[in-house]
Amino acid sequence: MESSTIPHFLRYVSFTITRGLILAFMLPLVPAFIFDIPIASSLALITGTFIIEYGAAALGIGLGLPPLYVLYVLACVALGVTLTLFDIFYLLGEHSEKVSRFLKNSEERAGRSTFLKKYGIYGLVPCVITLGFYICPPVSWVLGWPRDRSILLIMAGYITISIVTILATMGFFTIDPV
Numbered sequence: 001m002e003s004s005t006i007p008h009f010l011r012y013v014s015f016t017i018t019r020g021l022i023l024a025f026m027l028p029l030v031p032a033f034i035f036d037i038p039i040a041s042s043l044a045l046i047t048g049t050f051i052i053e054y055g056a057a058a059l060g061i062g063l064g065l066p067p068l069y070v071l072y073v074l075a076c077v078a079l080g081v082t083l084t085l086f087d088i089f090y091l092l093g094e095h096s097e098k099v100s101r102f103l104k105n106s107e108e109r110a111g112r113s114t115f116l117k118k119y120g121i122y123g124l125v126p127c128v129i130t131l132g133f134y135i136c137p138p139v140s141w142v143l144g145w146p147r148d149r150s151i152l153l154i155m156a157g158y159i160t161i162s163i164v165t166i167l168a169t170m171g172f173f174t175i176d177p178v
Contacts, residue, residue, distance in 0.1 A: 009095055016087040023080030024050075028073040041065055042073065049077040053132045054158060057165040067166050074162045075155065078133045082154055085137035086147055093141075107144030121145045125157035133158055 025046060032042040041063040048056035053074075060070035092099045113120075120143060128136050133154060140150035167173060 009091055012091055016084055020080040020084035024077045027076045031069060031072065037065060037069060045070065045073050046077060049074050054162045054165050057162055058169045061166060061169040067170065070166060071162055075159055078158045079155060082133055082137055082151055086141065089137065089141040103142065103144065106142045121149060121153060124150055124153040128154050128157040129161045
């Protein structure tokens with residue numbers, strides 16, 4: 001191996017991380033600059049989303065950010081993290097023989113269950129609602145579910161719970177005392 005060439009996996013990891021940062025930071029900040037949304041509040045929302053995921057919706061609304069912008073930021077960060085995790089796991093499976101064997105065994109075990117094989121992927125929606133977007137990509141990857149459908153289901157569940165959280169924070173769901 002030549003020392004002057006960058007190994008394939010380093011280029012792949014660099015591309016993956018760069019794309020994740022663009023999705024999670026750059027895309028949310030562009031509308032902030034265009035529509036004169038406070039940058040400090042936007043950065044707080046982005047950072048909060050990395051830490052408390054859809055719970056950051058309450059933070060964004062509390063900071064006075066527009067609800068659609070809050071939803072947009074939450075979705076951008078979630079998509080950036082999800083795609084980055086899937087790409088890193090793919091790289092691990094491609095370059096590690098142990099990981100590759102583990103994946104093959106896991107996929108075979110999951111394939112033995114007719115129910116899990118047929119309906120298991122739909123469990124990503126409640127999984128993202130209860131456990132978050134950091135857990136779903138590894139689960140999907142280990143069980144060998146299709147990447148694109150997994151990402152779609154993860155994002156659908158995440159956006160749904162984010163909308164519910166935004167609406168609840170804004171007071172749309174109230175319980176009147178009897």
